Amino acid sequence: MYGQNQVIADSLQTIYNSGNFDERDRLQLLFGLARNHQDPEKILRYSDELLRRATALDSTERIIDAYVQKGNALRLKGDLNLALAIFLEGFKIANEKKRIRDLGIFYKNIADVYSVMGDYQNAILNYKNAIPILKAEKDSISYADALLNMGDEYNLKLIKPDSALLFFKESGDIYSALDYKLGIAYNLGNVGLAYALKGENEIAEKNIGQAIPMLEELGDYHPICVYLTYMSDIYAEQGQWETAFSYAHRSLDLALQYGLKEQIGDAYLKLSELYEKRGNTTESLKYYKNHVIFRDSVS
Numbered sequence: 001m002y003g004q005n006q007v008i009a010d011s012l013q014t015i016y017n018s019g020n021f022d023e024r025d026r027l028q029l030l031f032g033l034a035r036n037h038q039d040p041e042k043i044l045r046y047s048d049e050l051l052r053r054a055t056a057l058d059s060t061e062r063i064i065d066a067y068v069q070k071g072n073a074l075r076l077k078g079d080l081n082l083a084l085a086i087f088l089e090g091f092k093i094a095n096e097k098k099r100i101r102d103l104g105i106f107y108k109n110i111a112d113v114y115s116v117m118g119d120y121q122n123a124i125l126n127y128k129n130a131i132p133i134l135k136a137e138k139d140s141i142s143y144a145d146a147l148l149n150m151g152d153e154y155n156l157k158l159i160k161p162d163s164a165l166l167f168f169k170e171s172g173d174i175y176s177a178l179d180y181k182l183g184i185a186y187n188l189g190n191v192g193l194a195y196a197l198k199g200e201n202e203i204a205e206k207n208i209g210q211a212i213p214m215l216e217e218l219g220d221y222h223p224i225c226v227y228l229t230y231m232s233d234i235y236a237e238q239g240q241w242e243t244a245f246s247y248a249h250r251s252l253d254l255a256l257q258y259g260l261k262e263q264i265g266d267a268y269l270k271l272s273e274l275y276e277k278r279g280n281t282t283e284s285l286k287y288y289k290n291h292v293i294f295r296d297s298v299s
Contacts, residue, residue: 006219009036027054027062034069038219040259043073064090064102068109075113076222078261078297084113101142104133108146115149116262120157124150144174144183152190161194168194185214189227201234225251225263229270236274245274265294 012032015021021029030050037043051066067090074083087110094102111126127150134143151167154160168191175183192207208227215224228251235244252267254260268291275284 006036006038009033009038009219012036027057027059031062031065031069034066034073038221038258040073040076043069043076047073060093060097060099064094064099067093068105071109071113075109075116076258076260078116078294080113080117084110087113100133101137101139104130104137104139104146105142107133108142108149111146112149115153115157118157120153123153123157127153140174140178141180141183144171144180147171147174148183148186148190151194155190155194155197159197161197164194165191181214182218182220185211185218185220186223188214189223192227193230196230196234201237205231205234221254221258222260222263225255225260225267228254229266232270232274236277241274241278245271248274261294261297265291265297268294 009032012029016029016033027050030046030053034043034046034050037046047066047070050062051070054062054066067086071083071086071090074080074086087106091103091106091110094106107126107130111123111130114120114123114126127146130146131143131150134146147167148171151164151171154167155164168187171183172187172191174180175187188207189211192204192209192211194204195201195207196204208231212224212227212231215221215227228247232244232247232251235241235247248267248270252264252271255263255267268287272284272287272291275281275287
């Protein structure tokens with residue numbers, strides 16, 4: 001099971017809560033719940049239970065799965081130091097057990113944390129460590145994910161959208177060949193962001209507009225929050241202020257609903273910028289103060 005999918009999580013939760021399953025399937029169910037849930041608190045709960053039970057059964061595979069999912073949940077919550085510590089602990093176990101593929105996955109996840117921290121140098125270094133391992137291990141989706149996230153660094157941190165599009169092209173081809181809908185949706189959205197940075201808003205809007213309903217269907221709201229703020233920018237540039245505010249408020253509402261600190265801070269900043277452009281300095285300052293609170297909590 002790759003990628004968060006709330007539809008799958010809901011089905012698995014019904015089964016798990018009913019207790020109507022074979023005990024030997026418990027770890028697989030817990031992994032599926034931690035892997036697919038959107039709510040970081042629930043991911044933490046299930047990954048902690050998975051870690052406890054997997055440790056009792058001495059299941060290295062599921063112990064590592066638990067570290068991956070717990071680290072991801074902490075990253076989504078904005079608890080970045082804790083997320084990094086968990087990933088490094090999992091990396092140590094994978095290294096001791098000589099689980100090469102898992103080392104690649106931990107490199108990718110460590111890079112993801114550094115990316116959120118704004119440390120693009122360490123992010124790119126760890127993606128570069130992850131990519132050849134995942135390619136050699138023939139983990140096509142994790143390899144494509146690392147390419148996608150590397151492209152994201154070139155796009156949003158280094159502001160090199162043309163370089164980013166090369167990574168997105170390779171990852172997109174892999175997702176399409178495997179008919180991996182979540183990856184296709186992320187890739188479409190990220191391609192849209194690259195074209196937005198290039199000032200080609202029509203192509204950007206088309207790609208992001210395709211990605212958002214696909215992600216909504218899968219119940220994956222983290223990237224939607226990001227894409228909505230960029231849609232807000234596009235409509236603001238066109239002078240369609242009501243639509244621009246609508247996208248920014250929708251991003252904020254979703255981020256608040258799912259407790260996504262980084263996206264909450266970004267949405268507050270976007271609304272502050274919009275109100276400033278419209279000459280409403282009082283509202284702009286209010287949203288900016290909220291942005292600083294969430295920015296500092298992530299930092």
